[in-house]
Amino acid sequence: MNHKQNHTWIERFAEKIGLIPNLHAEEETMEPRLMPEGQLRSFPPPEKWDDWVEYEAKAWPKISKKRYTIVPTTCFNCEAACGLTAFIDKETGKVRKFEGNPYHPASRGRNCAKGPATINQITDPDRILYPLKRSGKRGEGQWERITWDEALDDIAARIRKALQEKRNNEVVYHVGRPGHEGYMDRVLQSWNVDGHNSHTNICSSGARFGYSIWYGYDRPSPDHANADFIFLISAHLESGHYFNPHAQRIIEAKMKGAKLAVLDPRLSNTASMADYWMPSYPGTEAAVLLAMAKVLLDEGLYNRAYMERWVNWEEYLRKIHPGAAVNFETYIEKMQEEYAEFTPEYAEKESGVKATMIVEVARQIGRAGTRFSTHNWRSAASGNLGGWAVSRCLHFLNVLTGSVGTVGGTSPSAWNKFKPKFFDTPPAQKFWNELHFPKEYPLAYFEMSFLLPHFLKEGRGRMDVYFTRVFNPVWTYPDGFSWIEALSDEQMVGLHAALTPTWSETAYFADYVLPMGLASERHDINSYETHSGTWIAFRQPVLREAARRNGKAVTFTYEANPGEVWEEDEFWIELSWRIDPDGSLGIRQHFLSPYRPGEKITVDEYYQFIFEHVPGLPEAARKEGLSELDYMKKYGAFEVEKHGYLKNEKLLGEADLQGATTDPLSGVISKNGSAIGVLVDGKPCVGFPTPSRKNEFYSQTMADWKWPEYVIPKYIKSHIHLDALDKSKGEFVLVPTFRLPTLIHSRSGNAKWLTEISNRNPIWMHPEDAARFGIQTGDLLKMNTDIGYFVDKVWVTQGMKPGVVACSHHIGRWRRPNDPEGNRWAVNTVAIERDGKGGWRMRTTKSVGPFDSKDPDSKRIFWRDGGVHQNITHAVHPDPISGMHCWHQRVRIEKAGPNDQYGDIFVDTEKSHQIYKEWLAMARPAPGPDNLRRPLWMPRALRPATETFYFPEQEE
Ligand code: SF4
Secondary structure (H helix, E strand, O other): OOOOOOHHHHHHHHHHHOOOOOOOOOOOOOOOOOOOOOOOOOOOHHHHHOOOEEEEEOOOOOOOOEEEEEEEEEEOOOOOOOEEEEEEEEOOEEEEEEEEEOOOOOOOOOOOOOOOOHHHHHHHOOOOOOOEOOOOOOOOOOOOEOHHHHHHHHHHHHHHHHHHOOOOEEEEEOOOOOOOHHHHHHHHHHHHOOOOOEEEHHOOHHHHHHHHHHHHOOEEEEOHHHEEEEEEOOOOOOOOOOOOHHHHHHHHHHHOOEEEEEOEEEHHHHHHOHHHHHHHOOOOOOHHHHHHHHHHHHOOOOOOHHHHHHHOOHHHHHHHHHOOOOOOOHHHHHHHHHOOOHHHHHHHHHHOOOOOHHHHHHEEEEEEEOEEEEEOOHHHHOOOOOHHHHHHHHHHHHHHHOOOOOOOEEEHHHHHHHOOOOOOOOOOOOOOOOOOOOOOOOOOOOHHHHHHHHHOOOOOOEEEEEEEEEHHHHHHHHOOHHHHHHOOOOOOOEEEEEEOOOOEEEEEEEHHEEEEEEHHHEEEEOOOOOOOOOOOOOOOEHHHHHHHHHOOOOHHHHHHHOOOEHHHHHHHHHHHHHHHHOOOOOOOHHHEOOOOOOEOOHHHHHHHHHOOOOOHHHHHHHOOOOOOOHHHEEEEEEEEEOOOOHHOOEOOOHHOOOOOOEEOOOOOOEEOEEEEEEEEEOOOEOOOOOOOOOOOOHHHHHHHHHOOOOOOOOOOOOOHHHHHOOHHEEEEEEOOOOOOOOOOOOOOOOOOHHHHOOOOOOOOEOOOHHHHHHHOOEEEEEEEEEOOOEEEEEEEOOOOOOEEOOOOOOOOEEOOOOOOOOOOOOOHHHHHHHOOOEEEEEEEEEEEOOOOOOHHHHHHHHOOOOOOOOOOHHOOOEEOOOOOOOOOEEEEEEEOOOOOOOOEEEEEEHHHHHHHHHHOOOOOOOOHHEEOOOOOOOOOOOOOOOHHHHOHHHOO
């Protein structure tokens, strides 16, 4: 801060009379901090990052200075990967605090509460510092310290054996918090295993499918900063993916006059900032969106120029209305007929949102035209049967207004995300793992990961080596007791290695617990669609970088980190090397240095190669006399492209067109059997990665894969539609998906500041509903789900739509008395009993409270409430099309009885298996056309070789 400017007469006076120390005497050492254009007002200039001096706050009233080396990295507490800078005390060599990084193009120096709280996580007294191996039975809670070599050798030998015996599908890597940008794809493909599993089908697959079926990209990249109207189906100003970079741009747009509408049954902090809060009944969002589409069509507010060129409307007319004139006027007419029933009044009846507001917002959207930005990530798309139709109908509004890829509009994610080039790309694996992509879900956008315990129980396969990476399905997923049953069974899971920075309910059931670094203790690269530009950021282990600056050699990151906390990057190189000690499996060749032939690659070389191939980065580094890697070590981030719009209009080059053919009817340009572009206005454009290379209002894919009723955007009634509930029995819809801005799924129990702010998860209920039950805030409710119940307190609030209840999903962490102590800022101790017939009962025996540790704050814990673990009482609900778990629950609410205690849980896993089968019966299994398992054009995580997409002949 520039103290001179702010040196008030009161300060001068107080300093003069000695009331406070003279803070302004040494301004020469406290120079004004840098002010990057349009960014933070103050921050240490990078040329001083090696030796930055600040006053020591804790020395007050003495004036004492501290010298720091400042090292940039990125936050790991949500996917946004905002920039952080670690202030490392030169005297102690320890990280003192984290601030933002103004050179990060997305976060621009700003962070949410979870960024700076990284300091809590790295200093947490309960953290796991050394590799551990279980010493008793699995799940018994006994552990012994081992060396990294012991862990690596044992796991590598087991994988080697599986590969030699062609049991490649028994090696699985399951990721919770991703990152790594392509790193694991390389590792798994070098092993030739179809072993990638993710958490995406309990997170965002619904929305992804809805987008992908339109334009082949699975996420939106809204240009909020330049929008005139912003529409959010979520609480995105306060939580969700990329919310911090988005939130600052939404507020910028609002300051310039943009309007904001929020569709959410809960008065979130986001809704409270909106110009239009539209509290819709859950699952009816698509009805509201189609009513808006109808207003745009009926009032001529659509963008003809865009639609005529970039929508496959001719295909729609030919397929659905054969014989009708193929012209744009007929298309509009037919759409008006298709959506005639979606009057604003119908939408109001379905959703409870006033028809007048629906019309007003639709007109505002029409007026905003190409400057209309939208966003849906989890929220409605992940809550409902058919939730994917919500993002499909939302994108429909972008298509109608021609705001796809425009300034102030909504671009596809891939346009604003950098894809790294690797030093080596192994061939695609020759296996298809049906535990991840079973034939019942040919269109599932990601792996059916939440059904894994049920698949294992049905004997569909087994896992010999199972890695979980920052992944806690026992707690985060629905139906966690089924996970415990599967993980405890060594026939189903031969070896379970948990790669984790902290203890979790899943790690309790591992064979190895391998401590991996937190944000500032690991390597990684990040690039996300946070705005209209493209950037790349470098997550680096800051103490290792500080050691380098001090001239100290470090071979492996665990040498610089606390204890022997390691990182995955080096772990996978070492493991791969040991799986193939003599190179005979063909794995080693993919881990050789691109700079030193025949030698093992180092993590520095891995990133140096990537950074050398980032457009513009070599030039920027040269200007400073640095290598590309050293440039990224210094700044932590690089802007690859400032803005990128309308990339679908990019023209194909002559080389692309050589040997290509053009379909005379559709204009689709193909080469070697794949569509590569489309003729638009006579020009060969790249278009979108769909079969028609355009926005697909009409989807032939849906017709081909047995869902003809959904070939165009439709409203699908949710499993928790009001018609499906019996109010007289106390049935409600429970919205269990909302996030608190200060917590991170199950990963903030090690952050004392965050748990101090948020430590309970009551049931939100409107006063009218509370009056019906005769209850008040703090009373206990028994929430009966389809497979059991949980007992929680109620919070009576006007901020909830009547008829709907909600419960935040982060809180209710637990350990059994025999489990190691971890995350004690947030963890209840529980007793768990089984009845031997599928029944599981959990009761809190000890709540959160003060404890002794090296951190004096642990004695100052004043909260006693660790919350309630609700997810474990949810049945699995796989959407038959997108494969998304449909989170919303039908619950029967009753007042708690005399024997019920706060936090009580009961679950019947036999019932949960039945419910799994009921939902499975809704699926329409493959094969599709040509005996395919899945449409070839549709993306697939860790895409295997093309021949594996076809069922073997005998299964036809
Ligand atoms: S939004 Fe918050 S938690 Fe997410 S990366 Fe940024 S600072 Fe970290």
